Amino acid sequence: MQNSQPQPSRAENDSFPLRGLPGGWPIDAPPRSLFFDLSPYGFDGATQESLISYFRRVCWQHGLLPRTVAYHAIAPLTGGIAGWSTFDIADECYEHAICGVTERAARWVGALNWLTLRTDLCVMTMLPLRELLPPFHLIAPKAKFCPACYREDERAGRQKYDRLLWAVDCVTACPLHRLRLASDYEVPGAKPFPFTIPGHSRINGESLSRRKSVRATAHEVEVARLIADLISNIKHIQGAPVCEYSLAVFLKNVAESLFNGNATELARYLGVSKSQIHGWTHGKSRASLQNLAHIAYAFGCPILDVVLGNKVMLSPRRRPSRERSPVILKLANGYKAPDERFFAELQGFMSRNPSACALDAARHLQVSPRHLRKRAPEQHATLVRQGLARQRQRVEHRQNTQDEAWRASYNSIIAAGGRPSRRTILNDLRARLGLKLGYHDVIRAQRNSLSRPESR
Numbered sequence: 001m002q003n004s005q006p007q008p009s010r011a012e013n014d015s016f017p018l019r020g021l022p023g024g025w026p027i028d029a030p031p032r033s034l035f036f037d038l039s040p041y042g043f044d045g046a047t048q049e050s051l052i053s054y055f056r057r058v059c060w061q062h063g064l065l066p067r068t069v070a071y072h073a074i075a076p077l078t079g080g081i082a083g084w085s086t087f088d089i090a091d092e093c094y095e096h097a098i099c100g101v102t103e104r105a106a107r108w109v110g111a112l113n114w115l116t117l118r119t120d121l122c123v124m125t126m127l128p129l130r131e132l133l134p135p136f137h138l139i140a141p142k143a144k145f146c147p148a149c150y151r152e153d154e155r156a157g158r159q160k161y162d163r164l165l166w167a168v169d170c171v172t173a174c175p176l177h178r179l180r181l182a183s184d185y186e187v188p189g190a191k192p193f194p195f196t197i198p199g200h201s202r203i204n205g206e207s208l209s210r211r212k213s214v215r216a217t218a219h220e221v222e223v224a225r226l227i228a229d230l231i232s233n234i235k236h237i238q239g240a241p242v243c244e245y246s247l248a249v250f251l252k253n254v255a256e257s258l259f260n261g262n263a264t265e266l267a268r269y270l271g272v273s274k275s276q277i278h279g280w281t282h283g284k285s286r287a288s289l290q291n292l293a294h295i296a297y298a299f300g301c302p303i304l305d306v307v308l309g310n311k312v313m314l315s316p317r318r319r320p321s322r323e324r325s326p327v328i329l330k331l332a333n334g335y336k337a338p339d340e341r342f343f344a345e346l347q348g349f350m351s352r353n354p355s356a357c358a359l360d361a362a363r364h365l366q367v368s369p370r371h372l373r374k375r376a377p378e379q380h381a382t383l384v385r386q387g388l389a390r391q392r393q394r395v396e397h398r399q400n401t402q403d404e405a406w407r408a409s410y411n412s413i414i415a416a417g418g419r420p421s422r423r424t425i426l427n428d429l430r431a432r433l434g435l436k437l438g439y440h441d442v443i444r445a446q447r448n449s450l451s452r453p454e455s456r
């Protein structure tokens with residue numbers, strides 16, 4: 001397992017001694033890790049800790065902010081990514097995608113394994129399932145949590161930590177407490193608390209174990225349990241005989257044993273389109289984890305049997321209505337629209353939203369981004385350009401705001417007869433505006449605010 005994990009590219013470089021022996025130690029002494037070797041929490045799919053939670057707890061043990069550690073320790077180990085600045089790489093510490101199956105997760109696992117001298121951190125992500133699961137809609141964009149699990153952590157006297165299961169997008173319930181997962185609400189304009197250890201609200205700083213949660217439906221709990229079982233088996237999946245047609249083999253077996261080989265009947269039973277079944281059975285499209293959980297639920301078998309194409313005993317059960325369960329498959333039916341209506345709707349959307357990106361348009365038209373790119377390549381290219389321009393504008397706006405605030409603070413401190421040191425200005429910006437600047441923001445703001453003429 002260790003050999004298959006990606007290692008940081010600069011890790012083998014002797015000129016970058018992030019770990020080694022302190023001076024004067026015997027040369028045959030074992031190497032020392034840069035960070036404390038903190039033990040991850042959890043022992044099964046429902047309790048396994050996520051990588052982002054582990055990273056936050058490691059930073060807390062060292063009295064450092066996660067963004068600072070990501071900037072100074074994680075980003076240098078990645079060896080740089082084309083088109084990405086060190087700021088972009090460091091900002092990944094806020095994203096649950098580092099628990100997913102993409103290259104981003106691989107980089108973080110490699111870097112954290114290196115810094116802590118561990119070899120097992122990949123089980124805190126979905127990386128071992130990367131051959132089986134596409135990254136599409138796998139990891140939730142926002143954090144979710146079960147207050148009852150946090151209360152159990154408090155009673156047990158351990159740090160509160162986030163479960164890997166909660167990071168999965170289609171999981172909406174805790175299988176242990178049968179409660180619907182909650183999320184920390186947002187208050188527009190409010191200054192969030194620092195991003196440190198898990199289990200505390202960034203809105204008001206209180207313990208999230210006090211939050212109320214409602215009971216989940218039986219279907220939500222069952223889907224969460226199926227995915228928890230899959231995570232439990234994550235260590236045993238590597239090396240299993242998987243091929244891209246494993247799902248096709250499973251579906252063909254199901255169609256033959258329950259529907260006389262009729263794929264249309266199978267599609268109707270699962271509540272998906274016939275073309276979707278065709279794509280899966282001919283290896284033209286991969287099923288997301290939500291799809292796989294849906295299939296496993298419909299036939300009463302583990303997800304692992306579905307993805308490995310095993311021939312197992314099936315226990316078909318009725319699918320709940322779309323209204324009763326938030327985890328039922330959402331069909332994107334926009335592709336059925338005739339060309340005339342599709343392009344008229346797209347043109348109207350683009351003229352009403354001149355800064356919209358391709359993802360916004362795809363959501364509006366209820367199609368996948370891939371479908372939009374294939375069906376309307378010219379409009380898609382325009383939308384991508386618009387999205388990039390919007391992103392650049394946001395960055396420039398943020399930097400200009402910081403520079404202006406820096407100059408105003410500098411001038412006001414001078415006018416009051418004070419000494420405008422870097423620390424004084426930073427404290428002033430934090431106290432008055434709630435503005436926190438990183439090291440490179442400060443360097444840029446100092447340079448720009450002194451070189452540019454004062455704005456009118």
Ligand SMILES: [Zn+2]
Pocket residue numbers: 146147148149174175176177178179
């Ligand atoms: Zn729970």
